[in-house]
Amino acid sequence: MNVQEILLSEYGNASSIPSPVNRMMTAFAGDFRDGYDVNLGAGYVNERTIPRQLIELAYREVLAQPEKYRAALNYGGPHGSHNLIESIRRFYIDNRVGGLTDSILREKEILIGANGATSLLEGVAHLLPPGIVITSDPMYYIYCNYLERVGFRVVTIPEDENGIQTDLLRERLEKLGDEKSEIQCFYIVTINNPTSVILSNTRRRELVEIATRLSRELGRKIPLFFDKAYEDLIHDPMVERPTSGFLYDEIGIVYEIGTLSKILAPGLRIGYLIGDDGPFLRAMIQRTSDVGFSAPLINQEIASYLLDHHIREQIEKVNRGYRDKARRVKAWIEQLLGDAVLEYRGGQAGFYFYFTLDDVETHESSPFFNFLTRSTGNEEIDGSPNSRHPRVVYIPGEHCIHPKGDMVQVGKRQLRLSYGFEDLDRIRAALSFMREAISYCETRGK
Numbered sequence: 001m002n003v004q005e006i007l008l009s010e011y012g013n014a015s016s017i018p019s020p021v022n023r024m025m026t027a028f029a030g031d032f033r034d035g036y037d038v039n040l041g042a043g044y045v046n047e048r049t050i051p052r053q054l055i056e057l058a059y060r061e062v063l064a065q066p067e068k069y070r071a072a073l074n075y076g077g078p079h080g081s082h083n084l085i086e087s088i089r090r091f092y093i094d095n096r097v098g099g100l101t102d103s104i105l106r107e108k109e110i111l112i113g114a115n116g117a118t119s120l121l122e123g124v125a126h127l128l129p130p131g132i133v134i135t136s137d138p139m140y141y142i143y144c145n146y147l148e149r150v151g152f153r154v155v156t157i158p159e160d161e162n163g164i165q166t167d168l169l170r171e172r173l174e175k176l177g178d179e180k181s182e183i184q185c186f187y188i189v190t191i192n193n194p195t196s197v198i199l200s201n202t203r204r205r206e207l208v209e210i211a212t213r214l215s216r217e218l219g220r221k222i223p224l225f226f227d228k229a230y231e232d233l234i235h236d237p238m239v240e241r242p243t244s245g246f247l248y249d250e251i252g253i254v255y256e257i258g259t260l261s262k263i264l265a266p267g268l269r270i271g272y273l274i275g276d277d278g279p280f281l282r283a284m285i286q287r288t289s290d291v292g293f294s295a296p297l298i299n300q301e302i303a304s305y306l307l308d309h310h311i312r313e314q315i316e317k318v319n320r321g322y323r324d325k326a327r328r329v330k331a332w333i334e335q336l337l338g339d340a341v342l343e344y345r346g347g348q349a350g351f352y353f354y355f356t357l358d359d360v361e362t363h364e365s366s367p368f369f370n371f372l373t374r375s376t377g378n379e380e381i382d383g384s385p386n387s388r389h390p391r392v393v394y395i396p397g398e399h400c401i402h403p404k405g406d407m408v409q410v411g412k413r414q415l416r417l418s419y420g421f422e423d424l425d426r427i428r429a430a431l432s433f434m435r436e437a438i439s440y441c442e443t444r445g446k
């Protein structure tokens with residue numbers, strides 16, 4: 001008898017094919033040569049920003065104080081560690097994060113995801129009914145790819161240097177007509193990934209107004225999720241401090257999602273959600289329980305200890321590092337790539353630059369990509385099969401642009417460069433290879 005493959009759900013089927021970025025990064029990681037190939041694609045934080053010694057200290061302190069950090073190696077509760085929740089609250093108040101005050105925050109619930117901000121985003125997708133999610137273009141491709149696999153329709157609105165363009169958003173909502181009723185949420189990354197564009201405070205307020213108006217029109221709350229993954233990494237001192245969407249929220253639709261991945265360590269897997277109590281929030285807590293009871297309690301307590309004792313100098317240190325790197329990389333971009341770059345964004349926050357090249361395509365079948373991954377078929381460029389020249393990987397714009405959005409054409413000439421993970425000398429080398437790749441494309445007439 002012929003035995004067929006295991007039957008999969010629609011989501012299962014969609015997930016059985018690796019996403020384009022996963023496929024690309026896996027292909028590259030397979031034979032990555034440390035210190036030789038350059039990975040400008042990974043969204044990894046810089047290893048030097050991870051406070052190894054402080055984490056070690058925090059671990060010891062937590063275990064040494066069982067009266068404060070109770071049963072830290074046992075199961076935790078799905079809401080999150082009480083210590084950590086209070087530490088996050090204090091961190092917000094002491095640093096006036098988003099302009100929030102004690103009285104505003106006291107009215108909000110804070111909950112800790114099972115496995116970073118990612119698990120909270122997953123929870124949102126699991127708990128909302130299928131429909132439309134509105135976000136910006138370029139979009140956070142990892143989550144948007146997931147949303148589409150679970151059956152959401154992602155509608156993207158182009159971004160400019162101040163974030164998602166609210167006038168275009170209003171026009172788009174108008175155009176959606178009856179389909180507006182299918183909108184389930186807005187998902188806005190406040191320091192966008194891939195572009196590192198910082199959502200301006202004016203835009204932030206407008207977004208809350210737009211979502212509030214839509215909620216009133218449809219007669220149900222349309223949540224507006226602000227993903228603040230990079231908001232503690234604004235390293236350019238000239239940038240206005242972001243204000244929280246809560247300050248404009250009249251009807252309780254704003255939720256903020258934060259993470260300690262970028263300022264402490266992704267490996268702790270601590271993400272949190274702030275918002276009003278209600279059926280949605282309670283379902284999120286149940287979801288955490290369903291997928292693993294809680295984030296590892298020991299990690300939550302370590303994070304709590306670090307927030308209470310060391311966070312200020314840690315954030316300063318992290319930002320100093322990225323600020324210096326951004327400055328150097330920016331100078332090299334201008335010096336080495338010059339006119340070939342029509343426009344670039346980033347360098348003020350987070351650790352990405354996002355380029356639009358003038359005349360050169362960047363997608364996976366482009367000569368530019370082939371040159372940098374040493375797969376042109378020309379041995380002079382690629383090196384010999386046994387000793388290939390250094391390869392450079394980046395995220396092609398086409399993976400960050402929605403295929404049905406307005407930016408498909410320009411996306412083919414865009415790319416995200418991460419200056420987080422690699423050291424400066426490697427990044428400089430990679431930019432020189434990019435220069436060579438551009439010259440190669442020009443001589444080919446492309």
Ligand SMILES: Cc1ncc(COP(=O)(O)O)c(C=O)c1O
Pocket residue numbers: 043115116117118119140189192193227229258259260261266269270271
């Ligand atoms: C926009 C955005 N949201 C969320 C995350 C994931 O955060 P976490 O490590 O807490 O899962 C990332 C990670 O790069 C991100 O870029």
